[in-house]
Every structure is written in C-alpha cells, then in structure tokens.
C-alpha cells in the first residue's frame with residue numbers, strides 16, 4: 384500500500400529567466416486532475432491532514448518552504464519531507480496522512496483526482512485501521 388505512494392521529480396525547465404515546472408496526467412499518474420487546493424499560513428506547531436481518502440488520488444507539491452508528510456497504510460509508516468517545488472509526492476487511496484512542520488512560509492499544493500466530497504474522507508484513525516485491514 385505505502386509502496387504505491389512515491390516521490391517523483393517534476394518536469395522542470397530552467398533558464399536565465401527562472402524555472403517552470405509542470406505536471407500532466409500521464410501513464411505514471413493515470414487520473415484526470417479535477418481540483419487544486421493549497422495550504423498556507425499554517426503555524427509550524429499545527430498538524431493538518433489527519434485523514435485518509437477512500438478513493439481520492441492526490442499529488443502533493445511543496446511550492447515554498449518545507450513540510451513533513453507522514454504516510455500510514457494501517458501497518459507501515461513513512462516520513463517524507465517535501466521542500467522543493469520540483470518534487471512531487473503521489474498519494475494513493477486508503478493512506479492516512481499527517482502534515483507536520485510547516486516551515487519557512489510553507490505553501491503545500493494538492494492536485495486531486497475528484498471534486499471535494501466529504502463522504503470520501505475517513506477522519507477517524509481507528510475506523511481507518513479497521514478498513515485498511517480488509518484490504519490486505
């Protein structure tokens with residue numbers, strides 16, 4: 384499960400005018416992007432996320448500053464630090480994520496496969512662990 388989540392280098396073009404990075408849905412990320420949202424002005428002591436999604440696929444990109452992302456699939460846990468606008472993190476469905484340590488005016492962009500749907504959220508960790516067990 385957690386092995387299906389991966390960081391990847393975002394296509395970037397740099398010249399004397401600066402850098403431009405872009406993500407398109409592709410064989411690697413075969414979902415159409417329907418939504419972009421971003422977190423910013425997050426105090427470094429706050430934790431965001433603290434939920435999983437039943438079906439939603441997402442790509443996380445830290446556009447400024449840095450953020451620690453803790454991923455948990457009900458069994459294994461991993462921490463990934465996003466600190467560059469040319470580093471993406473693909474998060475598959477049924478992964479619990481906690482977002483910590485928003486530092487240096489962090490701006491975390493999230494590209495999502497679906498429109499906002501509260502019924503797709505699992506916000507109770509115990510419910511998540513129970514549901515994740517059934518996937519094995």
Ligand code: TYD
Pocket residue numbers: 418420422430431432433434499
């Ligand atoms: P919340 O899920 O608590 O943010 P996070 O889990 O990323 O820390 O969302 C905060 C509020 O924003 C909540 O009332 C739901 C709302 N919201 C939308 O209306 N549309 C969206 O696309 C998202 C991501 C959240």
